[in-house]
Amino acid sequence: MASSSLAQHRAIPIILGASTIIGAFVVLEVLLRMGVVNKYVVPLPSQVVMALERIIVEENIFGRMRETAYEMVVSCVMVIVLGVPIGSLLYRWRSLRSAVLDWIAAMAAAPLVLAFPLFLVMFGRSPTTVIVMSVITGLAPIIIKTTEGLLGVRPVLINVGRSLKLTDAQMFRMILLPAALPTIFSGIRLSWTFVLISVVGIEFLINLGGLGQLINDLSERYDLPGTYGAIGFVILVSVAFFMILERVETWLRPAK
Amino acid sequence: MTLATSAASDAASGVQPQLVIDRVTKQFGEGPGSVLAIDDMSFNVMPGEFVSVIGPSGCGKSTLFNIIGGLLDEYAGDVLIERERIAGPHKAVGMVFQEESTFPWRNVIDNVAFPLELLGVNKSERLDLAHHFIDLVGLKGFEKLMPSALSGGMRQRVSIARTLVSKPQILLMDEPFAALDEQTRLLLGDKITQIQQDLNQTTLLITHNLTEAVQLSDRIVVMTYRPGKVKRIVDIKLPRPRTSDVVSSDAFGHYVAEIWSDLREEATRGMVDSESAQRGGSRG
Numbered sequence: 001m002a003s004s005s006l007a008q009h010r011a012i013p014i015i016l017g018a019s020t021i022i023g024a025f026v027v028l029e030v031l032l033r034m035g036v037v038n039k040y041v042v043p044l045p046s047q048v049v050m051a052l053e054r055i056i057v058e059e060n061i062f063g064r065m066r067e068t069a070y071e072m073v074v075s076c077v078m079v080i081v082l083g084v085p086i087g088s089l090l091y092r093w094r095s096l097r098s099a100v101l102d103w104i105a106a107m108a109a110a111p112l113v114l115a116f117p118l119f120l121v122m123f124g125r126s127p128t129t130v131i132v133m134s135v136i137t138g139l140a141p142i143i144i145k146t147t148e149g150l151l152g153v154r155p156v157l158i159n160v161g162r163s164l165k166l167t168d169a170q171m172f173r174m175i176l177l178p179a180a181l182p183t184i185f186s187g188i189r190l191s192w193t194f195v196l197i198s199v200v201g202i203e204f205l206i207n208l209g210g211l212g213q214l215i216n217d218l219s220e221r222y223d224l225p226g227t228y229g230a231i232g233f234v235i236l237v238s239v240a241f242f243m244i245l246e247r248v249e250t251w252l253r254p255a256k
Numbered sequence: 257m258t259l260a261t262s263a264a265s266d267a268a269s270g271v272q273p274q275l276v277i278d279r280v281t282k283q284f285g286e287g288p289g290s291v292l293a294i295d296d297m298s299f300n301v302m303p304g305e306f307v308s309v310i311g312p313s314g315c316g317k318s319t320l321f322n323i324i325g326g327l328l329d330e331y332a333g334d335v336l337i338e339r340e341r342i343a344g345p346h347k348a349v350g351m352v353f354q355e356e357s358t359f360p361w362r363n364v365i366d367n368v369a370f371p372l373e374l375l376g377v378n379k380s381e382r383l384d385l386a387h388h389f390i391d392l393v394g395l396k397g398f399e400k401l402m403p404s405a406l407s408g409g410m411r412q413r414v415s416i417a418r419t420l421v422s423k424p425q426i427l428l429m430d431e432p433f434a435a436l437d438e439q440t441r442l443l444l445g446d447k448i449t450q451i452q453q454d455l456n457q458t459t460l461l462i463t464h465n466l467t468e469a470v471q472l473s474d475r476i477v478v479m480t481y482r483p484g485k486v487k488r489i490v491d492i493k494l495p496r497p498r499t500s501d502v503v504s505s506d507a508f509g510h511y512v513a514e515i516w517s518d519l520r521e522e523a524t525r526g527m528v529d530s531e532s533a534q535r536g537g538s539r540g
Contacts, residue, residue, distance in 0.1 A: 156353050156355040157359065164422075
């Protein structure tokens with residue numbers, strides 16, 4: 001009895017979410033068919049759904065997804081590998097923090113994507129350009145959140161470590177890092193969002209590689225249902241990506 | 257009993273003190289804005305003894321706790337353990353803090369076993385020891401739970417078990433029950449008394465709670481308001497083994513009244529001081 005009510009509780013938001021999306025599509029379909037919305041700007045949702053099969057089969061969407069996924073994974077790993085140590089360094093050295101943290105925060109707000117011609121000159125029209133630009137775009141949030149998380153560790157936990165005569169390395173590994181992990185994870189989430197947007201956006205801009213290039217190709221062919229179908233596919237991939245991240249986060253943070 | 261008579265009785269018994277606080281003075285800052293937090297404090301703690309340091313808020317109790325625990329290493333005078341001057345955290349001292357200090361990312365048993373992990377004790381031995389101390393603080397059956405699933409009192413017991421597991425010679429506690437309700441405080445007091453008696457654990461408790469100090473202690477060091485000095489040392493001659501039932505006895509009431517008469521003057525000074533500081537602040 002209790003388990004069926006629990007299942008109901010879990011199912012209700014899913015059903016509600018799905019019906020909202022379907023409902024919005026139906027309303028849009030009706031508005032388009034009535035001519036309220038211009039069908040040369042927005043395609044019929046039914047045409048977009050029909051186009052999905054075509055872009056999967058004819059446009060090699062999974063092959064393109066592999067290319068995007070490769071750039072994504074490399075960028076995401078590099079963002080953590082660079083961002084967490086830089087954030088920790090800023091935590092450790094107050095003067096360095098005072099000197100650069102504001103600049104890093106400003107970098108997070110800057111539209112770095114506009115600097116793509118510069119990177120094209122440096123790295124050519126290659127996945128390296130996409131990766132380097134995406135790493136730079138995703139670095140700021142993870143650096144800021146790592147520093148913020150470490151600075152926010154409760155002093156009493158540090159005092160416990162000091163009373164147990166922990167070395168600096170033990171203090172970092174056993175107390176500071178685990179205590180700051182929830183904040184660092186919100187930085188990772190933000191950074192990876194920036195990276196995802198950047199990878200697909202730069203692929204679109206320089207017409208290279210995976211899903212971004214596909215969207216560019218389809219729009220240049222004026223294949224509106226195909227373009228919207230590919231955009232929908234990117235959205236589905238990012239939803240799946242962040243669901244996996246959420247699982248990893250829960251696994252790493254049993255105390256949550 | 258005064259400081260002089262107490263020291264004389266220690267010397268007469270022939271037992272060496274486990275902890276010596278000798279003319280300790282601590283000043284924060286220099287010049288006109290400096291604050292003299294502790295001024296020339298001296299007292300001893302004998303092996304197996306439970307001593308409480310009591311005083312009004314702002315009298316320097318926590319400063320004294322940090323000096324004895326080695327978290328404040330610049331001070332005048334001496335804090336000695338086995339004739340060694342404390343200048344940093346000492347392996348003989350185990351600290352329990354006022355604030356909740358369990359590690360939220362570790363479950364109860366991993367929290368308690370943490371100091372043993374640092375000492376390189378092998379897994380089976382450290383789990384056995386952790387189980388023993390979890391049992392001692394009355395948390396058997398909660399080993400796998402995360403701190404977030406425990407009440408404030410239970411979390412504080414986890415902290416106490418984590419401190420005891422490395423078998424410190426001196427257990428140093430800074431108002432460990434401050435955030436707890438009165439009933440939990442009394443029951444946890446029972447638990448501490450029982451542990452202290454079972455392990456013959458030398459314990460120094462920093463507190464501002466009169467009933468807690470009388471319930472638990474063999475001796476109470478009463479501090480003056482800023483700068484903190486020893487105003488009086490009171491021997492508590494309530495029978496042991498002791499439980500929270502002792503709070504209803506006449507003798508308990510007598511001790512509370514006696515210490516309160518000393519403390520009231522200091523607490524009033526503290527209150528007047530903080531009120532005038534607030535008035536000055538609001539004018540500024």
